[in-house]
Amino acid sequence: MSYEFSNFGRRLGCGSGIGELMDDLGHALASGGPDLKMLGGGQPARIPEMESVWRRRLEDLLEEPGGIDRALTSYDPPNGNPKFIKAIATLLREQFGWNITPENVGITSGGQTAFYFLFNLLAGEMPDGTRKKILLPLVPEYIGYADQGHGPDLFRAVRPIIEEEGAHGFKYRVDFDKLEITPDIAALCASRPTNPTGNVLTDDEIRHLSDMAKAHGIPLIIDNAYGAPFPGILFSDINPHWDEHVILTLSLSKIGLPGARTGIVIGPPQIIRALGSISAIAGLSNPNIGQQVALPLIESGEILRLSKEVVGPFYLEKSRLARQAAEEAFGDDIAWRMHRSEGALFLWFWFPGLPITSMELYQRLKQREVLVIPGHYFFFGDDDQDWKHRHECIRVSYAMDEAVVRDGLRIIAEEVRRAWKEG
Numbered sequence: 001m002s003y004e005f006s007n008f009g010r011r012l013g014c015g016s017g018i019g020e021l022m023d024d025l026g027h028a029l030a031s032g033g034p035d036l037k038m039l040g041g042g043q044p045a046r047i048p049e050m051e052s053v054w055r056r057r058l059e060d061l062l063e064e065p066g067g068i069d070r071a072l073t074s075y076d077p078p079n080g081n082p083k084f085i086k087a088i089a090t091l092l093r094e095q096f097g098w099n100i101t102p103e104n105v106g107i108t109s110g111g112q113t114a115f116y117f118l119f120n121l122l123a124g125e126m127p128d129g130t131r132k133k134i135l136l137p138l139v140p141e142y143i144g145y146a147d148q149g150h151g152p153d154l155f156r157a158v159r160p161i162i163e164e165e166g167a168h169g170f171k172y173r174v175d176f177d178k179l180e181i182t183p184d185i186a187a188l189c190a191s192r193p194t195n196p197t198g199n200v201l202t203d204d205e206i207r208h209l210s211d212m213a214k215a216h217g218i219p220l221i222i223d224n225a226y227g228a229p230f231p232g233i234l235f236s237d238i239n240p241h242w243d244e245h246v247i248l249t250l251s252l253s254k255i256g257l258p259g260a261r262t263g264i265v266i267g268p269p270q271i272i273r274a275l276g277s278i279s280a281i282a283g284l285s286n287p288n289i290g291q292q293v294a295l296p297l298i299e300s301g302e303i304l305r306l307s308k309e310v311v312g313p314f315y316l317e318k319s320r321l322a323r324q325a326a327e328e329a330f331g332d333d334i335a336w337r338m339h340r341s342e343g344a345l346f347l348w349f350w351f352p353g354l355p356i357t358s359m360e361l362y363q364r365l366k367q368r369e370v371l372v373i374p375g376h377y378f379f380f381g382d383d384d385q386d387w388k389h390r391h392e393c394i395r396v397s398y399a400m401d402e403a404v405v406r407d408g409l410r411i412i413a414e415e416v417r418r419a420w421k422e423g
């Protein structure tokens, strides 16, 4: 027996390119042996100091009067726990001097859910029958956005300027000459730091984007899953940005609590109220364990110290070791470039002129038990398949053990060399 699905069901309930890839990665991981090198996922690293913080907090919750009730046995209001929301507003006001009140803060079940709600709230089919889109000022951009639209073609993307740096480096820059906000654009959106590239939009780029959005009366969404003030996986010296038309998202995932599913949205009260309404309809309320575990760390500001002194330096060192391993593995005999690592958990490699596509490279690497993500998935919103660059890149996570990353990079270099030899 097979049932007919609605348009919604067909779009979201019948799989997607990235869903299939994740399934493929998952099966390879499940059936792989001890030599498998999982460099494909977005799983944050296990940081012993952070794990002991969470353990202590769980013990405290067990002992505090009412601790377990707040964390597990009650429904929070749909917008999140009022004490947690107040603590976030206070932290951002005190840390950055932003004019934020609890009305500007809403909680969702993870950042991913926040984007699903935000994109479909602002873009798609409008009451007058026209369709609006989310404009990505720079691709490659976070793969997790790609299939979130209830309708088709939710995104329009602008190709970046590629600035080559030295023999093997590069950095993407927003091409403002090509960035145009047409009447069918509902919002701008960018992750900062960017998954997959580790790029961090400069303060100038962000100011420019913010001014453009403001002038057109649309929001600028900044996805801060890796950024400041937490988790602080940010290696370049930039300032966080907020304004009354900015929607900033944060998450507890990359500081070490991905299982707690806690997304935090800072934005105009109208947007926050709408998110609360959608949360109530879609899920009644949000998981509260993450909010209760993190609450005292946010109230005391300890989360800032942990981000700055533990999480940020941990990833910076891992990035340094991975970049060094890449230099050694790829050497000077093949064409390769690595995006400047300014944050997030990934290295983004570009193999200019590679005779095979990144998808073929992915398959070959999988045969050798190295799992990466082929780059073309990150170029959604730009359909031009003739742009070779989109098939010449891969994303490699460096969050795993150093030996695993090093071995993985060595095998990637071997496969790239083999591809060149075969011509």
Ligand code: PLP
Residues within 6 Å of the ligand: 042, 109, 110, 111, 112, 113, 142, 144, 191, 194, 195, 223, 225, 250, 251, 252, 253, 258, 262, 263
């Ligand atoms: N945004 C970016 C850029 C991400 O990389 C991720 C997860 O990897 C998310 C949002 C969603 O994270 P979560 O739903 O765990 O908060």
